[in-house]
Amino acid sequence: MSGSSGQVKGWCPGALRPMRSGDGLIVRVRLTGGDLTPERAAALAEAARRFGNGLVDLTSRANLQMRGVSDDTLQPLLDRLAELGLLDASAAAEQVRNVIANPLTGLDPSAPIDIQPLIRALELRLIGNERFHILPAKFGFLLDGGGVLSLDGIEADIALRAEDDGHFRLEAGGETLGWVRVEEALEAALGVAERFLALRQPDERRMRDMVERLPLPSPGGVDHSSWNGLGSTRSVGVGWEAEGVEVPTPPRPSADPPPPGESRMRHLAGPHAAGFFTAAAPFGRLDAGQLEGLAAIAARHGATLRLTPWRSILLAPLAVDVTAEVSSLGLVVDPGDPRLAIAACPGSPSCLSGEAPAQADAARLAPVLAGFVEKGASVHVSGCAKGCARRAPASITLVGQAGRYGIAFDADSKAPSEAEPMSLGELTAFLAKRLQHFPEKLGDFSIKKMR
Numbered sequence: 001m002s003g004s005s006g007q008v009k010g011w012c013p014g015a016l017r018p019m020r021s022g023d024g025l026i027v028r029v030r031l032t033g034g035d036l037t038p039e040r041a042a043a044l045a046e047a048a049r050r051f052g053n054g055l056v057d058l059t060s061r062a063n064l065q066m067r068g069v070s071d072d073t074l075q076p077l078l079d080r081l082a083e084l085g086l087l088d089a090s091a092a093a094e095q096v097r098n099v100i101a102n103p104l105t106g107l108d109p110s111a112p113i114d115i116q117p118l119i120r121a122l123e124l125r126l127i128g129n130e131r132f133h134i135l136p137a138k139f140g141f142l143l144d145g146g147g148v149l150s151l152d153g154i155e156a157d158i159a160l161r162a163e164d165d166g167h168f169r170l171e172a173g174g175e176t177l178g179w180v181r182v183e184e185a186l187e188a189a190l191g192v193a194e195r196f197l198a199l200r201q202p203d204e205r206r207m208r209d210m211v212e213r214l215p216l217p218s219p220g221g222v223d224h225s226s227w228n229g230l231g232s233t234r235s236v237g238v239g240w241e242a243e244g245v246e247v248p249t250p251p252r253p254s255a256d257p258p259p260p261g262e263s264r265m266r267h268l269a270g271p272h273a274a275g276f277f278t279a280a281a282p283f284g285r286l287d288a289g290q291l292e293g294l295a296a297i298a299a300r301h302g303a304t305l306r307l308t309p310w311r312s313i314l315l316a317p318l319a320v321d322v323t324a325e326v327s328s329l330g331l332v333v334d335p336g337d338p339r340l341a342i343a344a345c346p347g348s349p350s351c352l353s354g355e356a357p358a359q360a361d362a363a364r365l366a367p368v369l370a371g372f373v374e375k376g377a378s379v380h381v382s383g384c385a386k387g388c389a390r391r392a393p394a395s396i397t398l399v400g401q402a403g404r405y406g407i408a409f410d411a412d413s414k415a416p417s418e419a420e421p422m423s424l425g426e427l428t429a430f431l432a433k434r435l436q437h438f439p440e441k442l443g444d445f446s447i448k449k450m451r
């Protein structure tokens, strides 16, 4: 490990390779398809309390991480995870098992493709072929069977998204590569991963980096000879030869643009007519008691739990409204709660790199930030310039600097501050004043008027 946060660049924590942070070790538990039975959820809550500090984070890859684990409690925790069937055979196997899937998989009759059998099959293929173990740590796959909770708007290095009941759209770095039959989809996706390993430059950790260097053709066939020259399988005309990939055809226009993550998260909180309920945790963090409470509610109503990529927990199937029960746990059940539209990392003291307590301050700023959120602004509060909670630019980005906050508009966390760093009090006054000047609905770019 290196660096003040104890992290190697591009490295991802796991259970067998925990990450040291300001409040102890972070142990990430990777759940296949985000699936969690009530029994396992209760057991993990108990383990978080017994072996960690009782705090649990939900990640944007639908995993769960326990915080505050000590060197002394790590091995007993790993033993417990092994008893629960949640520990991989090796750190490499754990790391390569990087697959996001629809949280309603197997529970949504409207989904064109049931991806349930594919999720574990893909994980096993990745674990079973050591060649894939050298994929960069954050390199990930996405399986989207469509339906009520499609994964539109969520990026992955390699994605299979249901096009109809027989085909997936295959994407590399967010770009469409072609269409594949369901029965050939895994082979095609793994073939693309092979191409990445063969073509990547040493500093390219994500597929989009390579796609930027070696652009893919637009469907319809532009010659991009730089992708050619690999393999002998059926060509799609672009050098991305992979078994099962069909010749690309023009993409269908989608009815609605995919909502950004925050909108989807807000939209999701609470009960849904499709027979599920989403409990959201502010900034993706809950405590052991809340997880235990959710497990009890699910068990009481014969439901299971699924972690979502929107850092929330879904209960399904449900024939009753559990709003009151979930609300009594202190979790968010109102899709209008402004905290759901604010991205915030833990910051200090949980993170060694934190220059400000981002999550705690985001909660304090939520009342004033709510005014901007209601006008369509996105907000990111970051403990330092690394910006772990949000990679994309936000309408308002606050970045911790020696206990104060810099501020930037329509920018990511690495942008220079547009004002002298402010204390929390100064920031609150600054934002309240600016908000008064902008009573109209803010468009994507009108936030610039705040400068």
Ligand code: SF4
Pocket (backbone or CB within 6 Å): 005, 345, 346, 347, 348, 351, 352, 353, 354, 355, 358, 382, 383, 384, 385, 386, 387, 388, 389
């Ligand atoms: S952005 Fe937040 S979580 Fe990431 S290193 Fe900085 S303080 Fe830590």
